[in-house]
Amino acid sequence: MSNKPKIFLLSFEIVPTADNQSKSIVESGYTICLVCSEYPEDAYRKAKFFVEKADWKIIKMNEDFPPFPIEVTEEALSENTENLRLYRSAQEKGIAIDYIVAAKEGTGIQKPTMLPHKPSYQFDLNNSLKRQKQLSDKGRCLHYENGEVCNEVINAHSIQKSQALSAIAENGHVYMPLGDINKGIIYKKRGIEKQASTFLGFCKKHDNQLFEPIDNLPLIPTEQQVFLYAYRSLCRELFVKQNAKDSIDFVIETTQANKAIKELNAGIKIGTEFSLKQLKIHKQHYDDSLKNKRYSDIQYTLFISKQKPNVVFSGLLLPDFDFSGRTLQDLGNHASNLELITMCFAPMNNDEWGFLLAWHKTSSKVCKEFMGSLATRISQSSNVGDLLFRLIISNCENIAFAPTWWDGLTEDARTHIKQRAESMVNMLTLVKSDYLMTGLEGIVNWEFTNVICN
Ligand SMILES: [Zn+2]
Numbered sequence: 001m002s003n004k005p006k007i008f009l010l011s012f013e014i015v016p017t018a019d020n021q022s023k024s025i026v027e028s029g030y031t032i033c034l035v036c037s038e039y040p041e042d043a044y045r046k047a048k049f050f051v052e053k054a055d056w057k058i059i060k061m062n063e064d065f066p067p068f069p070i071e072v073t074e075e076a077l078s079e080n081t082e083n084l085r086l087y088r089s090a091q092e093k094g095i096a097i098d099y100i101v102a103a104k105e106g107t108g109i110q111k112p113t114m115l116p117h118k119p120s121y122q123f124d125l126n127n128s129l130k131r132q133k134q135l136s137d138k139g140r141c142l143h144y145e146n147g148e149v150c151n152e153v154i155n156a157h158s159i160q161k162s163q164a165l166s167a168i169a170e171n172g173h174v175y176m177p178l179g180d181i182n183k184g185i186i187y188k189k190r191g192i193e194k195q196a197s198t199f200l201g202f203c204k205k206h207d208n209q210l211f212e213p214i215d216n217l218p219l220i221p222t223e224q225q226v227f228l229y230a231y232r233s234l235c236r237e238l239f240v241k242q243n244a245k246d247s248i249d250f251v252i253e254t255t256q257a258n259k260a261i262k263e264l265n266a267g268i269k270i271g272t273e274f275s276l277k278q279l280k281i282h283k284q285h286y287d288d289s290l291k292n293k294r295y296s297d298i299q300y301t302l303f304i305s306k307q308k309p310n311v312v313f314s315g316l317l318l319p320d321f322d323f324s325g326r327t328l329q330d331l332g333n334h335a336s337n338l339e340l341i342t343m344c345f346a347p348m349n350n351d352e353w354g355f356l357l358a359w360h361k362t363s364s365k366v367c368k369e370f371m372g373s374l375a376t377r378i379s380q381s382s383n384v385g386d387l388l389f390r391l392i393i394s395n396c397e398n399i400a401f402a403p404t405w406w407d408g409l410t411e412d413a414r415t416h417i418k419q420r421a422e423s424m425v426n427m428l429t430l431v432k433s434d435y436l437m438t439g440l441e442g443i444v445n446w447e448f449t450n451v452i453c454n
Contacts, residue, residue: 009032013028028102034072041430051097142239143210158199163218173191174401184418201238302356321436322372389446416439
C-alpha cells in the first residue's frame with residue numbers, strides 16, 4: 001500500500017453564534033477547512049462539527065470554492081505558505097481550520113482578518129481524565145456468584161499474559177492504542193505486567209478459579225476453553241462500557257457546552273446506554289450457561305497459524321455488516337436486541353496460535369451469516385490474513401502489537417491502521433457498509449494452516 005492518507009478541502013460561509021466571543025466585532029466570514037479522511041462525506045461531517053463547536057453558524061458552502069469536499073495534495077497548496085501550514089497541521093492533527101472574517105461597521109477594521117481560534121466551550125480535560133481514572137480504578141467482580149467472597153479485586157489480564165502478551169513483548173513492553181484528546185488514537189508502549197489489557201473486573205478467587213483452563217493451558221480447543229475466552233472478552237467490554245456510561249454522565253453534568261457539543265454528548269449517551277443494555281443481556285445468557293456448565297452453548301471457528309505471533313487481541317462486536325457489505329442487523333434500531341460475536345488471540349501447543357471467533361448459541365443467526373460471508377470471501381481467494389486483520393483493527397481496541405513488528409512497518413501502513421481504528425470509534429464518521437471488504441491489505445501477512453469449527 002503506497003497511497004497516502006487523503007486530505008480534503010472545503011469551505012463554509014459562517015456567522016458568529018450568540019456564544020461566540022467575537023460576535024461584537026465580527027459580521028460574517030468563511031472557513032478554510034482541511035480534513036484528513038477516507039471519504040468526502042466524512043470530511044464534511046467532521047468539518048461541520050468542528051466549526052459549530054467553535055461557535056459559528058454555517059450558512060452554506062462557500063461559493064468561491066467547489067460545492068463539495070475535494071481532495072487536495074501538498075504540491076497543489078505549496079505556493080501559499082499559510083495553506084501549506086494548514087495542510088501539515090491537518091496531517092498531524094486530523095483537521096485544521098482557518099477562520100477568515102469581515103469586521104462589523106464602525107470597528108475600524110477594513111480588511112478581512114484571520115481570527116484566532118477561541119471557542120466558548122472549554123473541555124475540562126484534567127477533570128475528565130481524573131474521573132476516568134477513578135472509574136477504571138474502581139474494581140468490581142463480574143463473576144455470576146459475586147458477593148462477600150470477592151474481597152480482593154485484582155488487575156486481571158483480558159489478553160492472556162504468560163503466552164500471548166509475553167510472546168510478542170520486547171523488554172516487557174508492547175504497543176497498544178490509547179485515545180488522545182488532540183491526536184485521536186496514538187500507539188504507545190505499555191508494560192505487560194501492570195498496564196497492557198488489564199481491568200479490575202474480577203476478584204482474585206474467581207479469576208483464578210474460572211479462567212484456570214485458559215490461563216494455565218494452551219488452547220486445545222475444548223468447548224470450556226472457547227467459552228471462557230469469549231466470556232472474558234464480554235466481561236471486559238461490559239466493565240469498560242459501564243465506566244464509559246458513568247463518564248459521559250459526568251461530562252454532561254459538569255461541563256458548560258454549546259449546542260454542537262450538547263448534541264454530540266446526548267448522542268454518545270444514548271449509544272452507550274444502548275450498548276450497555278445489549279452487553280448485559282448477553283452476559284446473562286453466558287452466565288446461565290456457565291452456572292450449568294453448558295459449555296456446548298458456545299459455537300466457534302478457529303484459524304490456526306504456525307507463524308510467530310505479532311498481534312494479540314481480545315474483543316467483540318455486534319456485527320452490522322458482513323464481509324460482502326450486506327447488512328446483518330441495524331445497530332441504530334434501539335428497539336431490537338442485537339447478536340454478538342467475540343474475537344480472541346489464543347496461544348496453542350507446538351508454538352501455534354489461534355484466531356478464535358466464538359459466539360453463544362443465542363447469537364447464532366447473525367454470527368453464522370457473518371461467518372458464512374467470511375467463508376465465501378476466502379473461497380473467492382481473498383487473503384484470509386487481510387480479512388481477519390481488517391476485522392480486528394476495525395473492531396478491537398484491546399489489541400497489542402509486537403514492538404519489532406510495529407517499528408518495522410512503513411509510516412503509511414501505521415497511518416492506515418491508525419485511521420481505520422479512529423474511523424470506527426469517531427462519532428462523526430459513519431461506518432461504511434463495505435468496511436470489511438477492503439483496506440489494510442498486505443500489512444500483516446498472516447497465514448493459516450488449519451481451521452477448526454464445532
Ligand atoms: Zn469474585
